[in-house]
Amino acid sequence: MIPAPFDYVRAESAEEAISLVGQHGDEAKFIAGGHSLLPMMKLRLAQPSVLIDIGRLSDLSYIREEGDQIAIGAMTRHMDVETSALLKEHVPLLAHAASHVGDPQVRHRGTLGGTIAHADPASDLPATTLALGATYIAQGPNGTREIAASDFYRTFFESALEPDEMLTEVRVPKMNGAGWNFQKFNRRAQDWAIVGVAAWRNGDQAGVGLVNMGSTPVLATSVAAAIASGASVADAAEQAAADADPQADLNASIEYRQHLARVLTRRALEAASS
Amino acid sequence: MHRARVRLRRPRQGGDDRRLVDYVGVRSRQATQNVEGSAKRLGLGVSTYFEMCGLAPSRVLASLNYSAGGWEAATVRILPTAKVQVVTGTSPHGQGHETAWSMIVADKLGIDPGDVDVLHSDTTIAPLGMDTYGSRSLPVGGIAVSMACDKVIEKAKQIAAHQMEASVDDLEFVGGEFRVAGTPSKSTPLAAIAFAAFTAHDLPDGLEPNLEAQVTYDPPNFSWPFGTHMCLVEVDTETGDVDVLQYVAVDDCGNQVNPMIVEGQVHGGVIQGLAQALYEGADYDSDGNLRTSTLADYLVPAASDVPSITLGHSVTPSPTNSLGVKGVGEAGTIGSAPAVMNAIVDALSGLGVSDVPMPASPNTVWNAIASARRSQPDPTTPGGTQ
Numbered sequence: 133m134i135p136a137p138f139d140y141v142r143a144e145s146a147e148e149a150i151s152l153v154g155q156h157g158d159e160a161k162f163i164a165g166g167h168s169l170l171p172m173m174k175l176r177l178a179q180p181s182v183l184i185d186i187g188r189l190s191d192l193s194y195i196r197e198e199g200d201q202i203a204i205g206a207m208t209r210h211m212d213v214e215t216s217a218l219l220k221e222h223v224p225l226l227a228h229a230a231s232h233v234g235d236p237q238v239r240h241r242g243t244l245g246g247t248i249a250h251a252d253p254a255s256d257l258p259a260t261t262l263a264l265g266a267t268y269i270a271q272g273p274n275g276t277r278e279i280a281a282s283d284f285y286r287t288f289f290e291s292a293l294e295p296d297e298m299l300t301e302v303r304v305p306k307m308n309g310a311g312w313n314f315q316k317f318n319r320r321a322q323d324w325a326i327v328g329v330a331a332w333r334n335g336d337q338a339g340v341g342l343v344n345m346g347s348t349p350v351l352a353t354s355v356a357a358a359i360a361s362g363a364s365v366a367d368a369a370e371q372a373a374a375d376a377d378p379q380a381d382l383n384a385s386i387e388y389r390q391h392l393a394r395v396l397t398r399r400a401l402e403a404a405s406s
Numbered sequence: 407m408h409r410a411r412v413r414l415r416r417p418r419q420g421g422d423d424r425r426l427v428d429y430v431g432v433r434s435r436q437a438t439q440n441v442e443g444s445a446k447r448l449g450l451g452v453s454t455y456f457e458m459c460g461l462a463p464s465r466v467l468a469s470l471n472y473s474a475g476g477w478e479a480a481t482v483r484i485l486p487t488a489k490v491q492v493v494t495g496t497s498p499h500g501q502g503h504e505t506a507w508s509m510i511v512a513d514k515l516g517i518d519p520g521d522v523d524v525l526h527s528d529t530t531i532a533p534l535g536m537d538t539y540g541s542r543s544l545p546v547g548g549i550a551v552s553m554a555c556d557k558v559i560e561k562a563k564q565i566a567a568h569q570m571e572a573s574v575d576d577l578e579f580v581g582g583e584f585r586v587a588g589t590p591s592k593s594t595p596l597a598a599i600a601f602a603a604f605t606a607h608d609l610p611d612g613l614e615p616n617l618e619a620q621v622t623y624d625p626p627n628f629s630w631p632f633g634t635h636m637c638l639v640e641v642d643t644e645t646g647d648v649d650v651l652q653y654v655a656v657d658d659c660g661n662q663v664n665p666m667i668v669e670g671q672v673h674g675g676v677i678q679g680l681a682q683a684l685y686e687g688a689d690y691d692s693d694g695n696l697r698t699s700t701l702a703d704y705l706v707p708a709a710s711d712v713p714s715i716t717l718g719h720s721v722t723p724s725p726t727n728s729l730g731v732k733g734v735g736e737a738g739t740i741g742s743a744p745a746v747m748n749a750i751v752d753a754l755s756g757l758g759v760s761d762v763p764m765p766a767s768p769n770t771v772w773n774a775i776a777s778a779r780r781s782q783p784d785p786t787t788p789g790g791t792q
Contacts, residue, residue, distance in 0.1 A: 317645060319685065319767065321710040323702075326768070382689060382703055388646075388769045395644045 135173035142185040146271055146300060149186050154273055154296045156182045162298060163187070164207060164246035167238050168255070192245070192300055195219060201267075204302045206245020210257075211236070213244055223304050225312035225332055229260040232316045232328075249299045251284075251291040251348070256316065258285065259349035260330040261302060263341030269301035276300070285348035310334035313403035315396040316343070319383060326383045327392040329372075331400035336360050338368075338401065345376035345393055352376070355397060365405055369398035426654045426718050427636050440756050445644050448651075449753025451637040453744035459733040460545035460629030460724075477624040478542070479534035480550035482511065482558050484617040486604035488597035490515065490522045492554075495535015496547035497527040501735065502667040503543060507551050509663055510729070514555035515596060516582025534622065541631065541733025544663065549727045550623040557619035562599045568610040569602060570594055629724045629732035633657035635676070635741035641753040646772030648684060648750055655741055656718040660732035668734050669717055675738020676715050681707050682739075683746035687765040705765075758782035 143149035153160045161180035163169055164187060172178040186192075192207035195216045202222050204213065213219060213230040220227045233239055233247070233256050247255050248268060258281075261268075266281040270293055284292050293299060312332040316325045328343030338359040340352040352375050358368035373390035380386050432450050440447045461467070464475035481493035492507050508522035525531045535547070559579050566584035567574040570592065577584050583595045599617070602608065606615035638652040655672055662668045685705035689697045698704040723730025743764070750762050750771065758778035763770055 317647070317768075319711075320705055320707060322708065323705075382697055383767065384769050388772055391772070392645060 133174050135170070136176055136179040138173075138180055139182045140185065141182065142188065144188065146186075146189060146192065146298060149184055149189070150271060150273055150296060150298055152182075152184045153298070156184070158295050160184055162249070165209065165238075165242040166246075167234065167242040168247065168250045168252060186298070197222070198303070200306050201303045202306065204244055204304065206243060206249075206299045206301060208244050210234075210239035210242050210244065210247075213257075214239060222306040223264065225307065225314060225330060226257070226260055226264060226304055228312075229256050229314045229330055232256050232314065235322050244302055245299045248284075248302060249291060249293060251286070251289050253285075253288065253346060253348050253350075254324040254344040255349075256314075256325065256328055256330075256343055259328060259341035259343040260314070261304060261341075262349045262351050263330040263332065263339040264304050264307070265339060266305075267303045268299055269303065270294075270297040271300045272297040278303075282351055287347040307332055308334065310337070311404035311406065313400040315400045317392055317396055327378075327389055327396055329393070329396040329400045331397065331404050333359065333401060333404040336362065338404070340372070340397055340401070342372070342376055342393055342397075345373070345378045345389060347377070347379075350376045352393075352397065355401075359401070365401040366398055369394050369401060372397035424718060426656065426716055427638075427652070429636075432638060440753070445642060447641050447643055447753040447756070449639045449641060449749040449751070449755075451639070451745040451747065451749025451752055452634065453741050453748060454632070454634045455740045455744075456630055456632035457541070457736060457740055458628045459541035459631055459736070460625055460627075460727075461540035461542045462546075462628055463626060464624050466628075474536060475624065476536065476542075476546065477622050478536060478547040478550045479532075479620065479622045480547065480554045481618065481620045482551065482554035484515075484558060484562075484596070484600040484603075486601050488517070488521065488600050490517065492522060492524045492551055493532045494524060494526050494547055494551060495532055496538045496543040497532075497535070498538060498543070501538060501543060501671070502664065503538075503547075506544065506548065506663045506667060510548055510552050511555055514552060515559070516580070517596070538735075541629070541659075541735040541737075543733070543735070544729075544731045545629040545660075545724065545727055545733045546623060546625050548663070548731060549625070549729060550621045552729055553623055554619045554621040557621060558617050561613070561619065562596060562603070562617055564610055564613060565599050565603055566594050569599075569608065625727065627726040629660070629726065631657065631659045631732040631734065631737055633737055633741050635745040637742070637745040637749040639746070639749040639753055641750060641771065643754070643757065643775055646768035646770070646775065648746075648766060648768070648771060650680070650713040650746070650749075652716070653680075653713045653742075653745075654716045654718065655738060656720065657734065657737045657741070658720045658722050658732075659734035659737060660724045661721060661730040662719070663729070663731065668719070671734045672717055672738040673715055675736060675740075676742040677707065677712050677738075679739040679742030680712060680746050681705075683743045683750075683764055683766060685711075685765050685767075687767075754778070 159181040163183045163185050192205040194205040210230045210233045247257050262281045268279045279292050310332045315329040317327050318325050325343045330341040332339050338356045340355045342350040354371035354374040355368050358371050372393040378389040436448045462476035467476045479495045483491040504524040507524045508519040511522045512519040572586045578587050583593045585593045603617045635655045640649045685707050724732045759774050762774045
């Protein structure tokens with residue numbers, strides 16, 4: 133429960149943070165809310181030698197309308213995502229999914245950018261933004277670039293971010309009145325999902341993101357393709373595990389996870405279609 | 407499908423007679439809901455128990471090859487300030503001995519519970535005693551405290567009789583003072599006797615100063631608390647998820663010294679048993695490594711994961727001790743695990759499930775349903791008939 137020794141520096145701006153990570157290289161980690169990184173450090177699953185604290189970059193905490201998208205600063209806390217009137221109006225699936233993260237204390241500390249950059253396949257919001265077709269903005273020493281959510285996740289805790297890049301913004305398309313639903317299946321209220329499903333549907337368009345169904349958040353493209361080709365929800369949901377490669381753990385066998393993905397996807401799409 | 411024949415009757419000696427479970431109504435809801443094709447099925451679990459508590463007559467323990475006796479020691483000491491010290495050999499670790507023992511002593515001596523100090527858990531001050539286990543603290547240790555109070559009162563009565571120039575047999579001890587029977591105007595408070603016992607200026611010949619008594623009590627029998635728990639669950643047969651809709655526990659621990667402590671004990675016990683039924687398990691891999699080695703994996707439920715509990719009680723005093731008490735430390739745990747498991751099996755009986763292992767995790771329940779379906783390819787019998 134005691135982390136390995138590390139140095140600590142506080143960045144006062146995004147530019148300074150990127151410069152600091154450039155100096156310290158691979159051994160440095162950004163820390164925002166710290167609610168994923170610190171537990172891993174305490175278990176010594178992560179042993180960064182330098183923590184670059186970006187907790188005071190309040191100019192990265194915002195939720196604003198930009199045309200047909202909502203732009204969310206990386207330092208926006210889950211609680212602000214959950215309660216944002218703008219998100220409730222235009223991206224209600226994301227606001228609702230944020231309410232399922234951890235407990236209120238976690239949601240007041242944890243940040244949207246932090247959970248996405250952490251790239252934990254068992255977290256709720258990476259899969260949700262993936263289902264919504266989000267774009268992530270990364271800032272590096274040479275400027276910014278856009279990364280599609282579908283290109284972002286590589287494997288457990290690994291993303292397309294370069295070591296000297298920082299995630300600064302998440303852009304989510306407005307849902308334009310699409311039906312939506314979020315299913316989180318767990319044994320205790322505060323646990324990670326055994327399987328989670330974030331789904332939206334608008335006519336023959338649909339998006340389904342799966343939580344904890346593999347080494348990355350999973351976009352269930354086969355389900356969306358089935359809906360687009362006119363399949364019933366029940367038939368489309370049968371494809372829910374087709375794009376996933378889940379693992380077994382204490383809570384679930386592989387077969388059970390695949391089954392849960394099908395059941396929860398069907399329920400989510402039924403709710404999103406009604 | 408279990409069938410329970412429920413007889414509703416007014417408890418003979420005390421307690422409440424509310425109807426806490428609409429048994430017939432639940433069975434009727436089950437018959438409607440648990441039909442072929444229904445994803446969510448209702449199950450009602452019943453468990454009844456009685457338990458051997460209040461360990462125990464020392465000779466009986468000898469016959470069971472216990473290495474220790476089953477007695478408990480208590481000392482009651484009235485200080486010259488009229489504050490009372492109680493030394494108990496049962497060591498509390500959250501069971502509320504300090505409160506309950508203070509109430510027993512306050513009741514016996516006619517004083518305020520706040521004037522009682524309960525000393526425990528240190529062999530420097532309480533070297534004699536056994537333990538807190540087997541729901542024995544109150545029916546053994548509590549009786550020792552009560553008997554030590556009686557012994558102190560008897561000694562105080564001798565001093566009171568001497569000072570009031572009355573016969574010991576004519577004195578009665580009521581409301582914290584000694585009175586001459588039939589002459590209520592003539593009374594001496596216990597506090598005055600305590601101070602007189604301390605100064606020792608005017609004691610009966612041969613009587614030792616101070617008011618202190620020690621009792622070691624070896625119970626003549628175990629105590630036998632009993633109860634019935636009922637649990638209503640809804641099982642999602644697609645996911646294996648178990649939702650506890652209603653939980654009712656009716657326990658009979660005899661007379662209750664402090665009903666709030668009784669409630670707390672039953673609540674904690676029910677949750678412990680429910681946790682064993684649904685969450686907690688020691689899981690090892692094939693190499694013998696414990697896989698549930700952290701609290702993130704060994705699932706202790708939090709408040710948000712457990713149901714509200716409805717409590718009822720009947721009161722059948724123990725005939726073998728002076729307070730009529732039986733102990734309640736384990737009541738909830740004994741009743742709840744089987745009530746929860748019986749409810750799950752009841753919900754799934756129409757699918758051919760006759761057993762579900764503990765802990766009944768969603769994956770485990772789903773496996774049990776899948777296994778029953780494989781062995782019964784055409785399950786058409788709806789569950790939930792009365």
